[in-house]
Amino acid sequence: MSIVELRQYTLRPGAREALIELFEREFVTGQQAVGIAVGGRFRDLDDPDRFVWMRAFPDMAHRRRALEAFYTGPVWQEHREEANATMLDSDDVLLLRGPGFAPAPGAGEVLATVCHPTDATAFDAYAERHLGPGHALHRTEHAENDFPRLPVRTGEDVRLWFGPAEPVPWRSRTLRLEPVRA
Template sequence: MNECCAVVDLRQYTLYPEQRDTLIEIFDTYLVEGQEQTGMHIVGQFRDLDDPDRFVWIRGFRDLPARADALNAFYYGPVWRAHAAAANVTMIDSDNALLLKPVRLGAGYPTLDAPRPDDTASSVIGGAVYHRAAEDDGFVEYFTDQVVPVLTATGAEPVAVLESLVAENNFPPLPLRGEVVLTWFARFADDTAYDDHRRQLAASRVWQQRVLPELVCRSAKPVQELRLRPTARSQFR
């Protein structure tokens, strides 16, 4: 298991119109190292390509006690104190957050010492969030055995598969969504590669006739598809 990421936060912020670039500038300039200095791993931060007012990011922690320690140190520390007002004024909602644990992290998932570039990304991080009925619903096994092979065959081999970590929120100032999910992420070189995957998936009989209907039956509500562009300083790209 990747030591940095036994516990993962997936956070999706709804922002005021035309404020996303402002938040990303603050985040990439001040909040990446500011958080990592307290013991977190800022895995990736993204523009949602299907919603101009959504900012998505992923951070990891060694374990649950480390999460509590790191979040307390950061949110009551000098870096957040200096930049909280400027960041918060861009946000309508910052409570769309999921507490996750890895099912599988592939070689493409950033480690703590992975390079952190400072340039424009053309890659796409695609994936989905499936909303499940219960923790013991067999969804993970079904996804691993039946869904991953079709995704891989159509050019979307998952780099990361994560499921809900059902545990008490040990930093209550940041709310968490109280639901059980499975989410996955794959990397695509560019928009063309992502679009090609979607065409292949739409043309796959196995997907359309067997896998997709079963996913719908197993899901508590419609899937959330993710199509994300890494920011300039995202490790996951």
């Protein structure tokens, strides 16, 4: 299991395609060069001004070192103003533990469920009955964010998985996502 960030950016109206083009051209390889595994990148089908993406790290110490290297490195330094100009909010970030996720090539709509179970034991029983390995189940990582320059949501316990939306007895939200084609 890896440390995974699910990042949901709220963008300036009409700026999503500009950010995606910049992200695919510069930030995927720029992050990979410092040891960050960049996973799925998506357009939110229910919000034209939202970009959703994932990245993964082997552990928290690697996360800190890789983020320091990327955000002080030449790729981010050269393109940060252009990227930041597209964004209204980049702080909607869940810090998770799980396998990461990237859709299969040619995949269409992807569903991601973000669930807030109130009982971990009951959720585990639910997951045993309804979720298989293909759902790429993730759980909140409760370690302290050791790279505070990039905030993460705290004080909540979530489960995230991919695949058909199943009814759950807890508060949840299903994201309808379209994979970005590199």
